Amino acid sequence: xxxxxxxxxxxxxxxxxxxxxxxxxxxxxxxxxxxxxxxxxxxxxxxxxxxxxxxxxxxxxxxxxxxxxxxxxxxxxxxxxxxxxxxxxxxxxxxxxxxxxxxxxxxxxxxxxxxxxxxxxxxxxxxxxxxxxxxxxxxxxxxxxxxxxxxxxxxxxxxxxxxxxxxxxxxxxxxxxxxxxxxxxxxxxxxxxxxxxxxxxxxxxxxxxxxxxxxxxxxxx
Amino acid sequence: xxxxxxxxxxxxxxxxxxxxxxxxxxxxxxxxxxxxxxxxxxxxxxxxxxxxxxxxxxxxxxxxxxxxxxxxxxxxxxxxxxxxxxxxxxxxxxxxxxxxxxxxxxxxxxxxxxxxxxxxxxxxxxxxxxxxxxxxxxxxxxxxxxxxxxxxxxxxxxxxxxxxxxxxxxxxxxxxxxxxxxxxxxxxxxxxxxxxxxxxxxxxxxxxxxxxxxxxxxxxxxxxxxxxxxxxxxxxxxxxxxxxxxxxxxxx
Numbered sequence: 001x002x003x004x005x006x007x008x009x010x011x012x013x014x015x016x017x018x019x020x021x022x023x024x025x026x027x028x029x030x031x032x033x034x035x036x037x038x039x040x041x042x043x044x045x046x047x048x049x050x051x052x053x054x055x056x057x058x059x060x061x062x063x064x065x066x067x068x069x070x071x072x073x074x075x076x077x078x079x080x081x082x083x084x085x086x087x088x089x090x091x092x093x094x095x096x097x098x099x100x101x102x103x104x105x106x107x108x109x110x111x112x113x114x115x116x117x118x119x120x121x122x123x124x125x126x127x128x129x130x131x132x133x134x135x136x137x138x139x140x141x142x143x144x145x146x147x148x149x150x151x152x153x154x155x156x157x158x159x160x161x162x163x164x165x166x167x168x169x170x171x172x173x174x175x176x177x178x179x180x181x182x183x184x185x186x187x188x189x190x191x192x193x194x195x196x197x198x199x200x201x202x203x204x205x206x207x208x209x210x211x212x213x214x215x216x217x218x219x220x221x
Numbered sequence: 222x223x224x225x226x227x228x229x230x231x232x233x234x235x236x237x238x239x240x241x242x243x244x245x246x247x248x249x250x251x252x253x254x255x256x257x258x259x260x261x262x263x264x265x266x267x268x269x270x271x272x273x274x275x276x277x278x279x280x281x282x283x284x285x286x287x288x289x290x291x292x293x294x295x296x297x298x299x300x301x302x303x304x305x306x307x308x309x310x311x312x313x314x315x316x317x318x319x320x321x322x323x324x325x326x327x328x329x330x331x332x333x334x335x336x337x338x339x340x341x342x343x344x345x346x347x348x349x350x351x352x353x354x355x356x357x358x359x360x361x362x363x364x365x366x367x368x369x370x371x372x373x374x375x376x377x378x379x380x381x382x383x384x385x386x387x388x389x390x391x392x393x394x395x396x397x398x399x400x401x402x403x404x405x406x407x408x409x410x411x412x413x414x415x416x417x418x419x420x421x422x423x424x425x426x427x428x429x430x431x432x433x434x435x436x437x438x439x440x441x442x443x444x445x446x447x448x449x450x451x452x453x454x455x456x457x458x459x460x461x462x463x464x465x466x467x468x469x470x471x472x473x
Binding site for chain 2 (some may be wrong): 023026147151152154155159161164165167169170171172175179193196200203208211214215218219
């Protein structure tokens with residue numbers, strides 16, 4: 001457990017002291033939200049109807065941008081190799097890195113989501129649902145992204161391939177994520193979507209570190 | 222790679238030897254190709270001339286004889302890739318690696334053909350090329366996954382090293398496909414109540430079922446033929462690459 005916390009702490013410190021990345025992601029996230037009204041017009045009713053989808057697309061893109069640094073710098077300076085030799089299983093290391101990465105990329109997005117709510121004319125109940133859906137759904141995105149980053153870590157041009165690989169697999173997260181926000185014609189559908197999103201998130205967070213660790217091991221030899 | 226065991230290697234180990242594989246698949250290729258050609262001839266005759274028109278759809282029902290086999294193969298090929306991925310990860314079976322790589326483009330083509338023929342069929346019957354129906358959407362996602370896997374294969378310079386990484390991703394995709402299927406069905410029924418589609422239509426009479434089965438068999442044998450040929454090509458390509466490397470290393 002000590003090592004687990006140490007890996008989380010290391011990643012957090014590294015990112016905070018070199019600085020800038022988390023803020024850039026937030027800026028990107030907010031910018032997409034601000035850009036969309038220019039593309040579809042400033043009609044508040046239309047924007048409010050599209051808001052859940054826009055927020056999720058913005059979150060998707062922001063998460064994908066940050067993917068590459070999950071394992072890349074560690075692989076380049078050799079610390080990934082040291083982590084592989086460590087007493088702690090590699091799966092746990094990946095799990096810790098997923099948690100750290102979620103804290104660094106998804107949490108700032110959640111904090112910035114009120115800006116999007118205002119810009120996109122969401123009402124308050126919708127905003128709360130949106131916040132909960134993002135909170136529940138983003139771990140699944142980070143977990144899938146970890147597999148994408150691990151699979152492409154040996155590639156010099158991995159930055160482009162990882163999103164292409166991950167996006168189709170992440171479609172269920174998008175479907176249930178938007179379903180959990182949008183009030184559909186069927187009563188209670190949003191709640192069941194939220195529950196399914198939570199189930200998906202638990203499944204992926206549990207499963208993906210193993211797949212990512214396997215991919216890291218396999219791409220070494 | 223070396224076999225230290227004194228006893229005769231098992232059939233499984235012999236299967237793993239690329240040279241042996243080339244040797245025993247060589248006499249298979251021509252008969253398989255002839256068999257698939259014969260099946261196609263019979264199937265096309267049954268489908269185009271010997272089967273009745275549909276009382277509603279008319280002649281367009283014949284698109285089904287091409288569409289359904291492709292849709293079946295799009296999933297069959299992924300299953301084959303997943304099994305090969307297990308073979309590659311668990312036993313480091315070199316032929317599993319080759320089989321996985323050779324299957325990906327074939328699967329992508331069959332999936333694309335299933336979508337294409339489906340669009341052609343949908344236009345006269347439903348009045349639209351594309352509908353965000355659950356089954357069509359999940360087939361489209363399957364195509365995207367195929368294309369991603371092909372892109373991943375192409376990104377690795379060394380296929381021996383890349384193979385097992387691709388295998389991990391292929392297996393993750395295989396686990397994810399049921400989830401995608403379920404979520405897409407859920408999504409569609411929420412947004413659009415079932416109005417255009419009956420789940421699987423009326424039970425088919427034998428006059429339609431027989432040509433369909435023959436065509437499915439023909440397409441499957443065609444896939445097996447192409448897959449074997451493609452595996453042989455891949456083995457030769459790898460051999461050529463390693464010979465090239467040896468030559469380059471030998472030069473001062």
